[in-house]
Amino acid sequence: xxxIEASEVKKICLACEAGAGSSLMVKNSLxxxxxxxxxxxxxxxxPATQIPADADIVxxxxxLAGVAKSSAPEGSVLIQYLMFMNDPALNKLxxxxxxxxxxxxx
Amino acid sequence: xxxxxxxxxxxxxxxxxxxxxxxxxWGLITALFIGxxxxxxxxxxxxxxxxxxxxxxxxxxxxGGKMVYGHRGGVIGAVTTFAAITGTGSIQFFGAMLVGPGSxxxxxxVDGGLQNSVPEGFEMLYDNFxxxxxxxxxxxxxxxxxxxxxxxxxxGLGNAAKGLVDxxxxxxxxxxxxxxxxLFLNNAVNHGVLTPLGAAESAEVGKSIFFMLExxxxxxxxLLLAYWFAGTGMWKSSAPGAIIIxxxxxxxxxxxxxxxxxxxxxxxxWAGGISADLWFVATxxxxxxxxxxxxxxxxxxxxxxxxxxxxxxxxxxxxxASAVVGTILLKARPIAETDAGVExxxxxxxxxx
Numbered sequence: 001x002x003x004i005e006a007s008e009v010k011k012i013c014l015a016c017e018a019g020a021g022s023s024l025m026v027k028n029s030l031x032x033x034x035x036x037x038x039x040x041x042x043x044x045x046x047p048a049t050q051i052p053a054d055a056d057i058v059x060x061x062x063x064l065a066g067v068a069k070s071s072a073p074e075g076s077v078l079i080q081y082l083m084f085m086n087d088p089a090l091n092k093l094x095x096x097x098x099x100x101x102x103x104x105x106x
Numbered sequence: 107x108x109x110x111x112x113x114x115x116x117x118x119x120x121x122x123x124x125x126x127x128x129x130x131x132w133g134l135i136t137a138l139f140i141g142x143x144x145x146x147x148x149x150x151x152x153x154x155x156x157x158x159x160x161x162x163x164x165x166x167x168x169x170g171g172k173m174v175y176g177h178r179g180g181v182i183g184a185v186t187t188f189a190a191i192t193g194t195g196s197i198q199f200f201g202a203m204l205v206g207p208g209s210x211x212x213x214x215x216v217d218g219g220l221q222n223s224v225p226e227g228f229e230m231l232y233d234n235f236x237x238x239x240x241x242x243x244x245x246x247x248x249x250x251x252x253x254x255x256x257x258x259x260x261x262g263l264g265n266a267a268k269g270l271v272d273x274x275x276x277x278x279x280x281x282x283x284x285x286x287x288x289l290f291l292n293n294a295v296n297h298g299v300l301t302p303l304g305a306a307e308s309a310e311v312g313k314s315i316f317f318m319l320e321x322x323x324x325x326x327x328x329l330l331l332a333y334w335f336a337g338t339g340m341w342k343s344s345a346p347g348a349i350i351i352x353x354x355x356x357x358x359x360x361x362x363x364x365x366x367x368x369x370x371x372x373x374x375x376w377a378g379g380i381s382a383d384l385w386f387v388a389t390x391x392x393x394x395x396x397x398x399x400x401x402x403x404x405x406x407x408x409x410x411x412x413x414x415x416x417x418x419x420x421x422x423x424x425x426x427a428s429a430v431v432g433t434i435l436l437k438a439r440p441i442a443e444t445d446a447g448v449e450x451x452x453x454x455x456x457x458x459x
Contacts, residue, residue, distance in 0.1 A: 016359065017294070018120065018297075021357050021359060022357050025351070025357055047120055049116045049117070050120075063288075066112075082366075085351075085360070
């Protein structure tokens with residue numbers, strides 16, 4: 001089970017199957033939430049098979065967790081969500097980042 | 107197994123999706139300027155054939171090569187794809203998916219063996235001529251050696267697809283398609299398989315039903331409407347927002363959790379998908395190019411002139427059928443939800459293959 005201190009998070013990657021549709025949509029909503037909370041961290045999106053090697057946190061839907069796990073960089077934290085809008089896991093991620101908590105894989 | 111399919115399908119669709127814009131440009135040019143189009147123009151329609159025969163497969167071969175070995179891989183992938191096209195004399199989307207990454211892999215191995223021993227000052231000479239010479243090799247091998255195999259593959263797939271259409275069994279294809287979609291194989295199915303089949307058919311007869319089998323936004327709209335009418339709690343309240351993103355934005359993934367959390371709802375998707383496909387078959391409907399993302403706007407822009415009845419009718423029928431069946435299902439077997447139990451409910455219901 002990987003975990004990371006909020007202060008060490010530099011890059012968050014949203015992964016979906018194609019890296020073109022839903023990951024882009026969830027990324028933009030996450031960027032908005034992060035901006036609102038005053039969090040400065042790079043948020044990108046990619047296909048689940050091509051996650052960038054410098055991602056600290058990988059975020060994807062539960063249905064793609066298996067693929068994302070095998071392409072995510074070693075030691076990165078994997079956050080899984082269920083709903084594409086207002087998922088509690090995403091809200092918790094923003095909360096943890098802004099409060100400086102430790103963030104663990106789900 | 108599911109992950110294996112996601113991975114292979116992801117590779118195939120990953121070669122197509124970055125190039126969908128070119129497919130759409132080709133689709134628009136076709137819809138507008140060919141003989142039966144909106145604004146027939148002989149001069150402009152001369153682009154249609156070469157674009158689908160050469161440009162689009164070469165883009166796929168380039169992207170496939172790039173996935174394996176960056177820009178150099180892309181270049182040799184495009185070169186080798188050209189050899190596949192002229193060798194087989196047919197539209198080679200699947201050939202491009204094979205020889206694009208394949209030739210890039212060969213170049214990667216050659217570079218891996220030689221690049222470190224290139225003397226100082228000769229790097230550019232090496233880079234250009236190694237790609238040129240390896241490209242010569244992969245092109246010749248593909249053109250002469252692989253072409254019969256590629257022809258057999260594309261003929262086989264094309265005949266199977268044609269047989270499916272001719273026998274009127276296309277609607278049955280909806281049963282696996284709807285299941286694959288919610289397992290996040292939507293792009294693998296659509297762009298890995300259906301888009302190449304559709305483009306080949308559309309180049310021949312001007313439109314194809316294959317572009318609509320996965321991308322039809324009607325059934326998903328019906329499912330979300332059912333949740334809006336008959337759902338409870340967060341499922342009900344989130345449905346209207348999801349409808350906008352799904353139907354207008356074309357992000358179908360938004361409805362997948364509504365099926366995954368309550369798997370019996372796949373029956374509503376089948377009802378919508380099969381009845382829509384039956385209508386498409388009955389009216390001989392088709393799109394000119396791929397509707398991607400699967401938004402109503404993408405469908406409208408890819409509808410051939412005179413085809414609106416078939417296309418819009420199928421979307422409407424799919425929406426009504428899945429809304430009716432979905433509402434009945436939700437009334438008969440309401441989705442279990444307690445505030446705390448939602449996540450566990452979703453978790454325990456995610457199907458595994």
